[in-house]
Amino acid sequence: MRHALATALALLVAAQPALGxxxxxxxxARYATIxxxxxxxxxxxxxxxxxxxxxxxxxxxRTPRLTLEGQGWPVLDGQGAREVLVIAADDVTVxxxxxxxxxxxxxxxxxxxxxxxxxxxxxxxxxxxDNLWGIYLQRSxxxxxRDNDVEAHGLRQTESGNGIHLWYSPGAxxxxxxxxxxxxxxxxxxxxxxxxxxxxxERSQRYGLHFMFSDSxxxxxxxxxxxxxxxxxxxxxxxxxxxxRFQRSWGSAAYGLLLKDINGGEITDNVxxxxxxxxxxxxxxxxxxRGNTFTQNGWAAKVLADADENTFSGNRFSGNAFDVTTxxxxxxxxxxxxxxxxxxxxxLNRDGVGDTAFHPVRLFALVVEQHPAALLLLRSxxxxxxxxxxxxxxVLTPEALVDRRPLxxxxx
Amino acid sequence: MRRFxxxxxxxxxxxxxxxxxxxxxxPEPIVLNEDQCGYCRMTxxxxxxxxxxxxxxxxxxxFDAPECMLSWARSMPADQRGDLYIIDLQHPGTFVPVTTAGxxxxxxxQGPMGGSVVGFASAAxxxxxxxxxxxxxxxxxxxxxxxxxxxxx
Numbered sequence: 001m002r003h004a005l006a007t008a009l010a011l012l013v014a015a016q017p018a019l020g021x022x023x024x025x026x027x028x029a030r031y032a033t034i035x036x037x038x039x040x041x042x043x044x045x046x047x048x049x050x051x052x053x054x055x056x057x058x059x060x061x062r063t064p065r066l067t068l069e070g071q072g073w074p075v076l077d078g079q080g081a082r083e084v085l086v087i088a089a090d091d092v093t094v095x096x097x098x099x100x101x102x103x104x105x106x107x108x109x110x111x112x113x114x115x116x117x118x119x120x121x122x123x124x125x126x127x128x129x130d131n132l133w134g135i136y137l138q139r140s141x142x143x144x145x146r147d148n149d150v151e152a153h154g155l156r157q158t159e160s161g162n163g164i165h166l167w168y169s170p171g172a173x174x175x176x177x178x179x180x181x182x183x184x185x186x187x188x189x190x191x192x193x194x195x196x197x198x199x200x201x202e203r204s205q206r207y208g209l210h211f212m213f214s215d216s217x218x219x220x221x222x223x224x225x226x227x228x229x230x231x232x233x234x235x236x237x238x239x240x241x242x243x244x245r246f247q248r249s250w251g252s253a254a255y256g257l258l259l260k261d262i263n264g265g266e267i268t269d270n271v272x273x274x275x276x277x278x279x280x281x282x283x284x285x286x287x288x289x290r291g292n293t294f295t296q297n298g299w300a301a302k303v304l305a306d307a308d309e310n311t312f313s314g315n316r317f318s319g320n321a322f323d324v325t326t327x328x329x330x331x332x333x334x335x336x337x338x339x340x341x342x343x344x345x346x347x348l349n350r351d352g353v354g355d356t357a358f359h360p361v362r363l364f365a366l367v368v369e370q371h372p373a374a375l376l377l378l379r380s381x382x383x384x385x386x387x388x389x390x391x392x393x394x395v396l397t398p399e400a401l402v403d404r405r406p407l408x409x410x411x412x
Numbered sequence: 413m414r415r416f417x418x419x420x421x422x423x424x425x426x427x428x429x430x431x432x433x434x435x436x437x438x439p440e441p442i443v444l445n446e447d448q449c450g451y452c453r454m455t456x457x458x459x460x461x462x463x464x465x466x467x468x469x470x471x472x473x474x475f476d477a478p479e480c481m482l483s484w485a486r487s488m489p490a491d492q493r494g495d496l497y498i499i500d501l502q503h504p505g506t507f508v509p510v511t512t513a514g515x516x517x518x519x520x521x522q523g524p525m526g527g528s529v530v531g532f533a534s535a536a537x538x539x540x541x542x543x544x545x546x547x548x549x550x551x552x553x554x555x556x557x558x559x560x561x562x563x564x565x
Binding site: 109167183212228252258260282 | 445448453454458460504
C-alpha cells in the first residue's frame with residue numbers, strides 16, 4: 001500500500017514539468033552562453049535567456065520536456081552563416097526568442113528554428129528575422145506553431161525559403177502567426193491532418209499558403225493578401241477551407257486560391273477580393289463551394305473542364321469583370337442558388353428566386369480564354385451586344401454552367 | 413552618294429536573318445515568381461530546378477521541376493515534345509539539353525514537387541555530386557521509362 005502511494009506520487013511528480021529547475025542565461029546570470037545551459041539542463045528544466053545578443057554555434061536542444069524561454073527578446077544571431085536553433089527532443093517548448101540571420105545557402109535549407117524528427121513541440125511567441133527558412137518542422141508530429149512573427153526581407157528572390165514550412169509533419173497546428181516576405185508564407189508538404197487557423201500571410205514572393213500532398217487538412221480564418229501568386233492547394237484529399245480572406249493577388253499567374261487535383265473538399269464562407277482570378281479550379285472533384293463572396297476580381301471563378309462534380313451554391317458574385325469562365329463547352333460543374341449582381345431577371349411569384357435562369361459564363365470570357373489579347377475589347381459595345389445575345393440564346397457557352405435558381409438578394 | 417551595301421545583298425541578308433531567327437529554338441530565361449509551370453501550374457520560384465521544352469512551333473513551355481517535365485513528356489507523342497532542356501543544379505538558370513545532361517535521383521535534394529530528381533551539366537558532374545547528395549546517377553531516357561518518379565502521394 002505504501003509502495004503504491006509512493007509510485008503514484010512519483011508519477012505525479014514526473015507528470016509535472018514545472019517542477020524542473022530554472023537555468024538562467026545572460027550577463028551576470030548563472031550561465032554565460034545558451035549552449036552551456038542546454039548542456040547542463042535535465043528533462044523538465046526551463047532555460048531562461050535574458051535580453052542580449054547571443055552569437056553561438058547552432059543551438060541544439062537534446063533534452064526532452066525542456067522549455068527555452070526568452071525574457072526581454074534575446075536575439076539568437078546566426079551571423080549569416082548557420083542555422084540558429086534545432087529542437088531534437090520530444091515535448092520541447094520554445095518561446096520569446098528572436099531567431100535571426102541564418103544567411104543563405106544553395107545546398108542547405110537553413111532555418112531560424114527547426115524541429116527535427118520530434119513529437120509535441122511547441123514554438124510560440126517568437127520573432128523570426130531574415131532567415132532563409134523561418135520555422136521548419138521536419139518529420140515532426142503533433143507540433144504547435146503559434147503567435148510567431150516571421151519576417152524576411154533583403155534576401156534575393158532566388159534565395160528565399162518559406163516562412164513556416166512543414167515537411168512530413170502530421171497533426172500540426174499552425175495558428176495566429178504573422179508571416180511576411182518569404183517565398184511561401186506557410187507551406188505544408190506531405191503533412192496530413194493539419195490545421196492552419198487565424199494566420200496572416202502577406203507579401204510572399206510566391207504563395208501566402210501552399211499545400212502539396214497533404215490530406216485531411218483544415219485552413220480556417222486566415223488572411224492572405226498581396227501575395228505574388230496567391231494561395232495554392234494541390235494534390236490533396238479532403239480539405240476544408242473556411243472563413244478565410246483571399247485578397248489582392250494580381251498578375252497573369254496569380255490566383256486568390258488555386259485548387260489543383262483536390263479530391264473532395266469544402267470551400268465555405270470565404271471572401272475573394274480584388275484578385276486577377278479569385279478561385280481557380282483544375283483537375284478537382286467533389287468540391288462544395290458555398291457561401292463565399294467573390295467581389296472585384298478580374299475573374300471570380302475559373303473552373304476548367306476537367307474539374308468534375310463541383311457544386312457552387314449560396315455564393316455572392318459582385319463587381320467582377322467576369323463571374324465564371326471555363327475552357328470547354330463540356331464543363332459540368334453545378335451552379336445552383338447563387339446571387340449574381342449581373343442578373344437582370346425578375347421574380348413574379350416573390351419567392352426570392354429569379355424566374356429565369358442566369359448564365360454566368362459570358363461569351364466574351366470564352367473568347368478571352370482562347371485569345372487573351374481580346375481583353376482589349378472588354379468595354380466595347382459590340383461585345384456587350386454579343387454577350388446579351390448569348391445569354392438569351394446560348395449557342396457557344398457551356399449549357400451545364402447555368403444557375404436555374406439565381407437569388408434575387410445576396411444571401412444572409 | 414556612295415551606297416554602302418547593294419540593296420539586293422541587303423535583302424538577302426534580311427532574308428537570312430529572318431530564317432535564322434525562325435530557327436533559333438533556344439530556351440528562354442525563366443522569370444522567377446512570374447512564370448508558371450506548364451504541367452502543375454505552380455509559380456516557378458527556385459532557380460536550381462526545372463526545365464524547358466521548346467516546341468516545334470517555337471512556343472516555350474517552362475517547368476518548375478524535372479518531375480513535371482517528365483510527366484508532361486510522357487503524356488506527349490515523342491515527335492511533339494520539341495527540344496528539352498534541364499536546369500543545371502550547380503549553375504541555377506543555365507540550361508543543358510536533356511540528351512547530354514546527367515541526373516541524380518533518390519538523393520537528399522528536395523525539389524519543388526517533393527521529388528529528388530536533379531539535373532547536372534553531364535553524367536560526370538552528377539557523379540561528382542553523388543558523394544554529397546547521395547542517390548543514383550541516371551539519364552533522361554531512363555527517367556522517362558521509369559513512370560514511378562513523379563513525387564509521391
